[in-house]
Amino acid sequence: MxxxxxxCSVWLGSETGILKGVxxxxxxxxxxxxxxxxxxxxxxxxxxxxxxxxxxxxxxxxNGSVKTFSTEKGVFTExxxxxxxxxxRFTGIAxxxxxxxxxxxxxxxxxWTEGSADTVEINVGxxxxxxxxxxxxxxRVATGGKENPLKVWDLxxxxxxxxxxxxxxxxxxSTPQRRPVLEAEFGEYPxxxxxxxxxxxxxxxxxxxxxxxxxxxxxxxxxxxxxxxAGSVRGLQCHPSSPLLASCGLDRxxxxxxxxxxxxxxxxxxKSRLNCVLLSSxxxxxxxxxxxxxxxxxxEEERDEVWxxxxxxxxxxxxxxxxxxxxxxxETAEKKEEKKKRKKAKK
Amino acid sequence: xxxxxxxxxxxxxxxxETSSSTRPALPPTFSLSEIKNKQRRQLMFMKLKxxxxxxxxxxxxxxxxxxxxxxxxxxxxxxxKTIENQRVYDETTVDPEDEEVxxxxxxxxFSAYFNKLINPKVLITTSDRxxxxxxxxxxxxxxVIPNAHVYYRRGLALxxxxxxxxxxxxxxxxxxxEDRKVPNGMILCHLPDGPTAHFKVSxxxxxxxxxxxxxxxxxxxxxxxxxxxxxxxxxxxxxxxxALFPHDPQFQGRQVATFHNQRDFIFFxxxxxxxxxxxxxxxxxxxxxxxxKLRSLQKGTFDSKFGEYEWVHKRHEMDSNRRKFHL
Numbered sequence: 001m002x003x004x005x006x007x008c009s010v011w012l013g014s015e016t017g018i019l020k021g022v023x024x025x026x027x028x029x030x031x032x033x034x035x036x037x038x039x040x041x042x043x044x045x046x047x048x049x050x051x052x053x054x055x056x057x058x059x060x061x062x063n064g065s066v067k068t069f070s071t072e073k074g075v076f077t078e079x080x081x082x083x084x085x086x087x088x089r090f091t092g093i094a095x096x097x098x099x100x101x102x103x104x105x106x107x108x109x110x111x112w113t114e115g116s117a118d119t120v121e122i123n124v125g126x127x128x129x130x131x132x133x134x135x136x137x138x139x140r141v142a143t144g145g146k147e148n149p150l151k152v153w154d155l156x157x158x159x160x161x162x163x164x165x166x167x168x169x170x171x172x173x174s175t176p177q178r179r180p181v182l183e184a185e186f187g188e189y190p191x192x193x194x195x196x197x198x199x200x201x202x203x204x205x206x207x208x209x210x211x212x213x214x215x216x217x218x219x220x221x222x223x224x225x226x227x228x229x230a231g232s233v234r235g236l237q238c239h240p241s242s243p244l245l246a247s248c249g250l251d252r253x254x255x256x257x258x259x260x261x262x263x264x265x266x267x268x269x270x271k272s273r274l275n276c277v278l279l280s281s282x283x284x285x286x287x288x289x290x291x292x293x294x295x296x297x298x299x300e301e302e303r304d305e306v307w308x309x310x311x312x313x314x315x316x317x318x319x320x321x322x323x324x325x326x327x328x329x330x331e332t333a334e335k336k337e338e339k340k341k342r343k344k345a346k347k
Numbered sequence: 348x349x350x351x352x353x354x355x356x357x358x359x360x361x362x363x364e365t366s367s368s369t370r371p372a373l374p375p376t377f378s379l380s381e382i383k384n385k386q387r388r389q390l391m392f393m394k395l396k397x398x399x400x401x402x403x404x405x406x407x408x409x410x411x412x413x414x415x416x417x418x419x420x421x422x423x424x425x426x427x428k429t430i431e432n433q434r435v436y437d438e439t440t441v442d443p444e445d446e447e448v449x450x451x452x453x454x455x456x457f458s459a460y461f462n463k464l465i466n467p468k469v470l471i472t473t474s475d476r477x478x479x480x481x482x483x484x485x486x487x488x489x490x491v492i493p494n495a496h497v498y499y500r501r502g503l504a505l506x507x508x509x510x511x512x513x514x515x516x517x518x519x520x521x522x523x524x525e526d527r528k529v530p531n532g533m534i535l536c537h538l539p540d541g542p543t544a545h546f547k548v549s550x551x552x553x554x555x556x557x558x559x560x561x562x563x564x565x566x567x568x569x570x571x572x573x574x575x576x577x578x579x580x581x582x583x584x585x586x587x588x589x590a591l592f593p594h595d596p597q598f599q600g601r602q603v604a605t606f607h608n609q610r611d612f613i614f615f616x617x618x619x620x621x622x623x624x625x626x627x628x629x630x631x632x633x634x635x636x637x638x639x640k641l642r643s644l645q646k647g648t649f650d651s652k653f654g655e656y657e658w659v660h661k662r663h664e665m666d667s668n669r670r671k672f673h674l
Contacts, residue, residue, distance in 0.1 A: 189652070
């Protein structure tokens, strides 16, 4: 078991509760789960790395438990109960130096510190879709969702958000204006996931129809589409160093595309519907190398509500965090005041 | 003109009979399509076909004689290539012993039906303002599917119909879409929170158009036959159809509904059978017949804008290979 888990470079969580590891060098997929407790309420909805060396995977399940899986040993090492099913599914898990941050749909953001039973709780508002952690300043967390504007929280001062946004677009929190910089639209169907490749000028989005597109951030144009997916895209992750994109979805396939020529590099059939994908940051082809990445579950959008999925990226050279969002929503009066817009006929 | 042609036919036919494979003095790069005269060209082509047929027959006779002469040592008959033979192997084909797929199917949305907890109850409706053919099709479908009720649409939005159906304990919602007075689409939605399949319907034949049909179907529960649903997607669709009918078929009624999948088209037939003796069966086709082609499978209940699709038919990507099928 241990040697199998050490060779896996891509980790996926499925709806049946099975953690799957895929080794691209050996072209095989492995299931890691304890067969006795496999049930639908253990459906995996969030995945993240437990530490910077990427030796542990934290798995968040629907029933509120967070399991730790060690990639070196190949077994689940511990389980923690961080909430129950009444609060909703996990929309984000993140780890700082000694504590675990979890956020659920009902808006409860909790920080669990090891060793002490106390938890610091913040209520970020209802109906949270996503929570992401700033990779450079790990004590800052951004949350957003339906009717819940983008907020950035500093965990050391848990009372009030640092920044609150009214609508969701490409934001640059370091500029004095609170206006979005760019709005981009793609397709007619709701966008489910976003991923940022290493170049900082492009963003990759996936929608419920199985279309994955690369959008250019300077103008908001579609650079190209990836072919092959037949189901809703549930997870997207870009590799930090090599130009690869991993995607998983409801059609039960993991696909790795090359970002430059948009061709499919690998395609693996995994028998359950997939929810999230985690890449390790080492080179995917080598045995035991991984890329860190996380794609989380997505909720559907109703009329008049804001679609939100976000990631934070820090640019080298300039200490800025740019929060980017690409979305699909109804035109409101506020949008007419924005600088760059493109109107499309909506259904 | 006619006399001239008769004269031409005369010498040509004679020369054709004398030598079966040569034409009167033609250059070797000649092809029949270069003859500008339509009648002469047609004649030459007809002759060419007759000769080819003759040659083929001779070859076949020769081969049969050789096969009989060899007797037991004859090589086995060659199987002709068909599109089904040449089908590209689909990696999602379900292995019957696969545990993970078995677990997945044991706990999915149909588990309530397959664990014999719930009996199906189907609501059949149409798109707005249906014409006669569609109305009659719906009525006939309601006789074929037990425990089915037909309701007139009255312009209601499906999203509002669905919660009402759930509160009245329906397990299926079937919407027949009509275009130009003919049914052309079907949305089959499994109700509590189940998958929604959207099909294209073609070739609908109502009961009165069936030749040599039997009497009307009775109220007995029919048996269900599902043919050739091999891939994972095919399994899901097969279960969708199976859950339309109640569990215990009444063999006394001798009625059977068949969903046969071939080349991604699903053919529905409804028959009554009778065993004359142990080896011979007689069947009568009753009931409507139609063909379905899957366009999309959505994970939740019907939600065209915001729903998540499990499978969507993309024509340019999926139909480019003639030997690759998905169901």
